[in-house]
Amino acid sequence: xxxxxxxxxxxxxxxxxxxxxxxxxxxxxxxxxxxxxxxxxxxxxxxxxxxxxxxxxxxxxxxxxxxxxxxxxxxxxxxxxxxxxxxxxxxxxxxxxxxxxxxxxxxxxxxxxxxxxxxx
Amino acid sequence: xxxxxxxxxxxxxxxxxxxxxxxxxxxxxxxxxxxxxxxxxxxxxxxxxxxxxxxxxxxxxxxxxxxxxxxxxxxxxxxxxxxxxxxxxxxxxxxxxxxxxxxxxxxx
Numbered sequence: 001x002x003x004x005x006x007x008x009x010x011x012x013x014x015x016x017x018x019x020x021x022x023x024x025x026x027x028x029x030x031x032x033x034x035x036x037x038x039x040x041x042x043x044x045x046x047x048x049x050x051x052x053x054x055x056x057x058x059x060x061x062x063x064x065x066x067x068x069x070x071x072x073x074x075x076x077x078x079x080x081x082x083x084x085x086x087x088x089x090x091x092x093x094x095x096x097x098x099x100x101x102x103x104x105x106x107x108x109x110x111x112x113x114x115x116x117x118x119x120x
Numbered sequence: 121x122x123x124x125x126x127x128x129x130x131x132x133x134x135x136x137x138x139x140x141x142x143x144x145x146x147x148x149x150x151x152x153x154x155x156x157x158x159x160x161x162x163x164x165x166x167x168x169x170x171x172x173x174x175x176x177x178x179x180x181x182x183x184x185x186x187x188x189x190x191x192x193x194x195x196x197x198x199x200x201x202x203x204x205x206x207x208x209x210x211x212x213x214x215x216x217x218x219x220x221x222x223x224x225x226x227x228x
Contacts, residue, residue, distance in 0.1 A: 004163070033216070037218075044223065045220040050215075050216045059216055101213070102169070105170035106213050107170075108166060109166050110166075
């Protein structure tokens, strides 16, 4: 069974840092690109970061570019989101999601349950 | 940025009913549209991708249609397990970019 489990969330002060982890199981992590998506209270989901299967390509949303870094450790089945210079507006539930490209159609075929980050 | 707008925000329905949820894009996304189901405390679940392709394990009562800027998700006969939040997502294949609708909540 494919599973993604986020960890590392919590309460952090503005300007602080936090590292989220996403542990993958049930599939070969290196075969897939991964994403981080977040949902602030009362807001819609927001995609924030992408990392390719070989880790050579990363993309970020404008809202986190320069502050957040996505990385991966395939040997340990982990994907990370290093967050720095945190702001109040980064308060959200953070999800990792597996990227799937099927015949030119890209979608998220598996998600974690999410982890809460509170900046206050 | 492409903005996705879903309607209605909440839909009160009964088991056995047929229901159609709408998702509109601010500009054409071709058929690059997915639908997800999200229940409290659970992971979001892929329902439809490429506007009309059912994801693995999704019952045939779920169907998706549309292209360009107008899309819909239809559940032909609501079951109790279908009551959830549904959100749409558009995607750019390269570079990867995704935006989401605000969601439609199906409630009894």
